[in-house]
Amino acid sequence: MAVKIAGSPPRPAGGAAPTPPRRASDRVAYIYLLPVIVAAIIFTILPFIYTVYIAFTNYSLFHFQEFEFVGLENFRRIFAAGSGFVPVLGWTVTWMGLSTIFNVGVGMILAMMLNHPRLVERNVYRTLLIIPWALPVILMVQVWAGIFNNQGPLNLLLSNIGIKGPNWLAQANPARAALIMVNLWLSYPFFMTVCLAALQAIPRDLYEVADLDGAGGWARFRYITWPFMIAAITPLIITQLAFQFQNAGVIILLTAGKPLAYPGSQYGATDSLASYAYNLVFSLRQYGLSAAYGIIIFVVVSSFTIFNSIATGAFKEREA
């Protein structure tokens, strides 16, 4: 995957006094970084500090103008018995685990099938299979909502083969299954593409040597394909776990957390921590409580990322 460098680099005019070689510290670097740093302060750090602040207040619809500091009250409410934290966390972890397993697993299996040396028409499948990635998520999730409608096309097709389909989005477990299916449909093309790139980067000679040694299909997979592919995508798996943990977009767009966990409950059966926090802000207007949930999400997600960077050395500076 070498970068193509066409011709010689364009030579800047002049060529007069050569600048001293750049060593020591380049102060000018901070100028190049300034826009990103200012942006991070305005759009991330300030809102975050404000969020931490309101997590310790009773800021809500009923205390909109004059909210006050309430200490750990919001966290006490979250961890109190019957608060919804445990069931919501339970589904969040299930969602994270199943989504990651399916998204990565299906992508990987498809990549291995596509990589079969005698599959001459592989590009046809690859192009068609990548389409979900190329379509706008926001529109296609809505199309899926129509497909899963009780009288929608999926149940129509099921009834044609004699199966009475459930009212997908109105019942807890079918709604959860629907969410995981839609998330899989949206995500597998990325993993398929990345795994295929990883597979094609495996040196051919390794397989030739294995052939000479009389290795069978399983041995080739077990000792060449698998270790290479896993090494390449491990960082992506951890990133995917962290992403799915806080992925509220699909949930908000498809089910909005519905159906309710029980009649009159504040949280839904398909609410993840993130979609519940969103709901607390936009439907229930409990900003302080929502901010406290946000901090919990942040702690979990940043642990994933720190673990990832330590485990893989992904961000470690390679000394030049």
Add this chain to the structure above:
Amino acid sequence: MATEFRPTTATRPTPTSVGMSHRTRQSIEVWAIRLVLIAITLISLFPTVYVVLYSFKGGGGSLYSSTFIPQKLTLENYTKLFNTNFSYWVRNSVIIGFFSGAVAVLLASFAGYAFSRMRFRGRKYGILGLLIIQMLPTGLVALPALFRIYQTVGLLNSIFGLILFFGVGGSALSVWLMKNFMDSIPKELDEAASIDGASHWQNFWLVLFPLIQPMLVAQFIFGFIGVYNEYIVTTVLLSDPTKYPLGVGVRTLSAAFATNWTVFCAAAVLGSVPILIIFFMAQRFLVEGLTKGALKG
């Protein structure tokens, strides 16, 4: 590319003499794979086929139907779009996507340049710091804060405000990808240029900028598509439907499954085609940019 097949049977010291030959086994394998792939492809295409089919469905706009293939086909759903805000949404999407994509790419390449080519205090932990900052849960939970800030400076319900958020907010990952990409370009090139008297500024624009184009294109397109797909921030910062970008706008059409569904389908098809075309035109860049950045190629 690892696509060609080399028949290795002949060179094997121990050919599979019992049972099938290597070649026969492989052709059974490939047919099994073919069948599975065809089945999966058909299932995966289902929503796409469905939405295209229903965008042409005549006889009422309802989602409900007794047959999967519509009995009557019409172009009516597409012409009905002229009575909606569809043309505004297209225009808004182009404006918001273009400017925020361009600004984001430019900022990321400046910062990536600093991290890749310069030495300064804080460099080592700078990117990790940026990535951790980006993980702060702003997108979702800090929205009341963002809303208040926008309210205070009077940027609510403004397309410019949305461009500012998408273009300037949150680019740590792109900085990192950009830095990795620049690291893969030989340092000798800019060292040669700087011996010739090029400043950092000239070096960036004349030497590196032309060489990072695959990454620039990839990130611009990701930015563009990202804006197109964003729902949560967009609906909080904008309240006027004529200012919505296409995705959020078209979604408002689907509110009524019983009456407006086929019009929504038509809008979804029209709204998806440009993105699909951009994606496939730029696929080479996307895959190269991704694999280079993500797989540390």
